[in-house]
Amino acid sequence: MRQYVLPGFLVLADIFTLIMVAFISLFLRFGELVIDAYFVQVVVCLPFFVISYLLMLAAMHLYTRVWRYAGTREVGAVLFATSAGAVIFFICTLLVNIHLPRSLYFISYIVATGFIGLGRLLLHYVIIHADTEKVAETEQTPVLIVGAGDAGAMIAREIMQFHTRRRNLVGFIDDDPRKQHHIMGGIRILGGRGDIPTMVEKYGIKEIIIAMPSARRAVIRETIEICSPLKCQVNTLPGLYQLLDNEVLIQRLRPVSIEDLLARDVVKLDIQNIEEYITGKTVLISGAGGSIGSEICRQVMYMKPARLILMGHGENSIYLIHQELSQKYGTERIVPIIASVRDPRQLDRIFDKYRPQVVFHAAAHKHVPLMEHQPMAAVLNNIYGTRNIAEAAGGYGAERFVMISTDKAVNPTSVMGATKQVAEKVVHVMNDRYATKYITVRFGNVLGSRGSVVPLFHRQLAAGGPLTVTDPDMTRYFMTILEASQLVLQAGSMGKGGEVFLLEMGEPVKIMDLAKNMIRLSGYEPGVDIPIQITGIRPGEKLYEELLTQAEGTRKTAHEKIFTAQLEEVDETWLHQQIDSFQQCRTEEEVIHVLQRIIPTYHPNHDPE
Structure with missing residues (x-):
């Protein structure tokens, strides 16, 4: 039964709105000099006017859409429905031999589109606000997005549409000075990558999303090194080649790994x-x-x-x-x-x-x-x-x-x-x-091959440590x-x-540095939260x-x-x-x-x- 409540309410609201639109349009056209003849004709045409618009609104599924997730498609549907409704109303008046001023058709169309569109927009925000009110502010994770490009904009849009229950998007970070301190999609670009530690402390950031899939590996590495000591959850997108055929989605985010820190630029293949x-x-x-x-x-x-x-x-x-x-x-x-x-x-x-x-x-x-x-x-x-x-x-x-x-x-x-x-x-x-x-x-x-040091460190971290390093000076490519x-x-x-x-x-990379970085990427402090134990060089091993x-x-x-x-x-x-x-x-x-x-x-x- 509950599924019929909102559609029924919207139908009644639209009927009331369209009746209002008819007389408001008449007033806008003639002002205080409303001609009695036209007033009577509008009253006669009112059923055609209301039904024409309601039919097209129903045909465009504007009574069965989920308005919490409304977007540009819903805006297009409203425009099409009111435009088609205006055309049908005009044809109906011709068929019953009623001749209203042409300007009245146009004015009523504009007013109806505005009222119905604003009504749906208001409904969208009322639903979102109601859902947000249900979630205590302490339950939302303050989020910072690094990268105010296409990928960052898509992630931000998805957070604001689908993930406001758990995430509160605080702002963007981008090194482009032309973007800094401007607003993108309602969210401010707070500064460059060097400002990340300050913003984390100022806004209590708990999650950092690195949204730069096409950036050079050196830039990604520098960003991770800035973020890793901050004890935030740091997530990133797959590389650009993995996103070519896919949309940028929250579900594609993954925790930053040591592979991201050590990875180089994408190989150019012949x-x-x-x-x-x-x-x-x-x-x-x-x-x-x-x-x-x-x-x-x-x-x-x-x-x-x-x-x-x-x-x-x-x-x-x-x-x-x-x-x-x-x-x-x-x-x-x-x-x-x-x-x-x-x-x-x-x-x-x-x-x-x-x-x-x-x-x-x-x-x-x-x-x-x-x-x-x-x-x-x-x-x-x-x-x-x-x-x-x-x-x-x-x-x-x-x-x-x-x-x-x-x-x-x-x-x-x-x-x-x-x-x-x-x-x-x-x-x-x-x-x-x-x-x-x-x-x-x-x-x-x-990195990550069976028996290599990275999977070993992952297992040791999962067990609470210690991480075992054979020698402080040991290096590997x-x-x-x-x-x-x-x-x-x-x-x-x-x-x-x-x-x-x-x-x-x-x-070459020092295994000791690798261990410390992996501990920091897990949100811990090396030697404080997770110890590192020196075990001595094993048979057959070299220092380098x-x-x-x-x-x-x-x-x-x-x-x-x-x-x-x-x-x-x-x-x-x-x-x-x-x-x-x-x-x-x-x-x-x-x-x-x-x-x-x-x-x-x-x-x-x-x-x-």
Whole structure:
């Protein structure tokens, strides 16, 4: 029954309003000299006048709309309804042979539009005010939006229309001096980013929304650094590339993360060159369920391959990436395969059946301390597995083979790093044996990848601390999973065969600074609310990582973030003999000795247990 109360009230209000409009219009036209004849004619025409307008108001659903969320569409509906109502009324008077002054039609139309429109606007504000009154002021979160551009304006509009129960928008922040201290959408632009701490204290801000999806990463980073000590909830929008096909909505906001603080500017890709070697081809990705492998899968699917083979040893991880891609692209072109690169016979069957033209080899054991205790497992997966899949790619005529390597392969102190350098050498010598173009891509740590420090810190924060740092001076290079994957695809398009590509990693980051920033982004104070514990360097770890040796040198490429290094030449027969000698190893010490024969620069930072 309640759903009919407001429409019924609006119908009665409109009837009363239209009756008033008819006589007000007559008075406006003739003033005090209202001619009796016209007065009588208006009274006769009154039913036609009221019904004409009511019919069009009903036809435009102006009695069933939710006026709390009224906007420009409702304004347009009122204008159309009153315009059409005026036309219908004019036709009705002609049909019954009543001739009113033409100016009276126009005046009545203007007055009716104004009264009905203002009435709906008043209803909109009465409803909003009533809802706001229900919420105690203390329950509203004072909000500050950083960025008075299109995205900021959309967020502000949505807050004022849909989220006034929980959010009170205090103002904008923008560095453009032409905008500062002006009003946008009824909200004042309070100042620049340097004024954020002052505004937070002055207005008791509890939430800061960074609405600058197209800004340079350096600007985002500076903004986060300003906000992080303020103990406010700091939310941000996805990057611009994620918003191209979507509206800017409150639901798309997410908490600022350490990835935002360390992220660099968006990678500029030569899409045409990447499409040339992927579009319409069969692509196989080993380790497809891993952090890097799964992101490469996503990027490859953008390039429209004929078929994508998701190969991995972990059943659950392959299931998850297959489900994700299938929901978006269907199942016809995506083939999940549970297989291990350690098994050459299984690889032979896979390559014989699908004949992949492009292979991305991302499968590897990568956990440094874990591999220190199980060096043979690292050898079997990282060395033998790489040799197996590289030979299968060459033997079945793949056009390109791209291996993912690591900065830990340079002057290694760990089993993981040493086995990856041997894998690099394996891929390098394959280039002379087969027509396949063999390419290696080497980069540092990837933010958010499995087993990396960022997920570890997240878990430790959730548990209330402490955050564990192995050494106060330990540094690492970081890039995002997305950036690393895109650059891998780009490097694959540039390779002529035999190269080792290095990805530009920016400046190294102290792990101690990373821990402190993550604590601050969570709204706590390092060492006060959440302690940081020094645990000591683990077996196989270095204080800092290197991307190339002195002997390798480096050269620029056509891409600003990709460089090449020249691997030292190695005799293929000797290399395979050394690799085969692992099969005679009975102890961990013997495995280490073989690795040191192959890589003289490998110096373990601890004695084998």
